Amino acid sequence: MRFIPLVEEYRGGVLENVNYGAVAVVDEKGKVLYSAGNPEHLTFLRSAAKPFQAIPAMKRRIETVYGLEGREAALFAASHRGEAFHIDALESMLRKTGISEDALHCCATYPLNEDAKALRHQAHEPKRRIFHNCSGKHTGLIALCKHMGWDERTYYDPEHPVQKEIVQTLAYFAEVPEESIPHGVDGCGLPIFALPLYKIGYSFLKLACPDLIEDEETRDAAARMAKLMNEYPDMIADTRFVCSELLKDPNLTAKGGAKGVYGIGLRKERLGISLKVSDGSELVWPCIIASILERLGYDNLETIERLYKLVPNTIVNDGGTEVGERRAVFELQA
Template sequence: MDTLLIQEFRAGLLECVHRGHISIVNEEGRVVKYAGDPHYVAFTRSSAKPIQAIPGIRAGIVESFGLTTAEVAVMAASHRAEEEHVATLNSLISKIGVEEEELVCAPSLPLDRNSREKLLRNGGGRRRLYHNCAGKHLGVLAYCKMMGYPLDGYDDPTHPVQQEIVNTLAELSELQVENIGRGVDGCGFPVFALPLSALATAYMKLACPDKIADPATAKAVRTITATMNQYPHLVAGRGKVDSIILEDPNIIAKGGFKGVYAFALRKERLGITFKVSDGSEEEWGMIVLEILQQLGYENQETIQKLREVFSTPITNDAGREVGHATASFSLEEWA
């Protein structure tokens, strides 16, 4: 059963609840704290992006194409098509030498409202590079070009790169490949379903690559996660929880669509995942903040940043306070 995570009140009346599951594992991949079902099976959605970038980085696309650390960071991003995002993507696609039409993700408008309004005022339209998964796709296309793999069908689960991605996920999550569920993500890529505890184990290894047996994989993980911390704004965007907590060098984090979120703490050697059952993302910041507070997280600067952006008052369109939200879960110890 899921459990109550967030309650929202308006005029003193309970208006909305968000339920879900939380799983926290230690450096051995063992559940140590939880709420709801720590082994709940969820689709990873974009939380898998840092893992999907590993095969190409491990094989040497950085050296082959002369990629910058910013261009690596955007491969793990769910970008908002803000100016910095688009500039980095344009540089990346130019270096790789592919055409924008070769990306299978759909032409999109920027997710960032200011960027979208500016684009439309200037007569612009949809582009595949504006899709929030474009960086992930370009990373895979770069790997295909370097290896001589076909670009057509690079999104197919049977493609060599996609096979390598799922094998890498299995290695990090300590699952057998056949026990990882498959579907199709919004961008056209394969998407994976696995227990939250397994995804938390994979994220623990992203934060603690010394727990990864294969040296080449561990080196690739260090490269990818270092760029995410170096360029947190590229990973998500203005006011997004990923970008806020990635400013903390102790944290590696990435959210996914439909309410799934994953992050890990380097010093504490913990992997943490949660799923909001109704698929909402608005509550991520409050949930992350509450988890860190219940864990006794020491970095008060990060705690304060989360409090400032993800405050509990609910305001109307004019900014008037009309209600409040509250975190309503207590992490339990796993026996």
């Protein structure tokens, strides 16, 4: 695996915890410019795949077919955390598409956002499928199947036309043979795919800079999906999560996934960034991403400051007293 220390945490001056992982930075030709650890580590994209899983629907302009608002279509690529405005938009999507909530293959659950979860518990509401963070993706895929005349009940099957098109899309973005992509099952029950880490960064660069995409239809779909993500950043996660904070920067396209994987595309710099935290921690994403941007000389200091504000490098105890610090300890090797 060749993971290296990315973040160290100190308490009382004593090293208490280390997060290992790998980082890759690629250029517009897909060449690895900088890395920390193994840039070829085979990595499941998990929810970082959502913008690419949405491309088939965007190619058919499903948002226009069903009269979806921009904030609703943005949920195709979201890992929403179940705040009230997410649920309102999802219920509107179901009404407009004529899809039953029971048709979603993702399980019934409670929101990931703790405040939103508490409100649902206080109201004695049951678990729901649209509370699941992947429900926007599922709704978009079913809407696509409905429009195309494909079987809506088995859209999660790896042999279903929509899933076959998704893996073709990912292979096209990453420029790898389709048969080389390992398949698994994601937390929401849909197929998920693994790529070398640097290929994830390359795919996100194309999402940010769609002029790198040769096929006109795919290029247009990618541009519109990325635009929606930047226009409605809070729909992609919630009001206090790293994806939404990064997407407030119009120069970036970004999406994270479970078990510590993250992808970012930088438009002006024409760079792709990908990272994997080996223990799956998401808490250290802001520290790592801010450090990468600093090492690359990124000039939007406001974005970096938002990341450090989201998860400060100062560690405090339950009473708010400073007790330690978090440090990014990796170097980007040319």
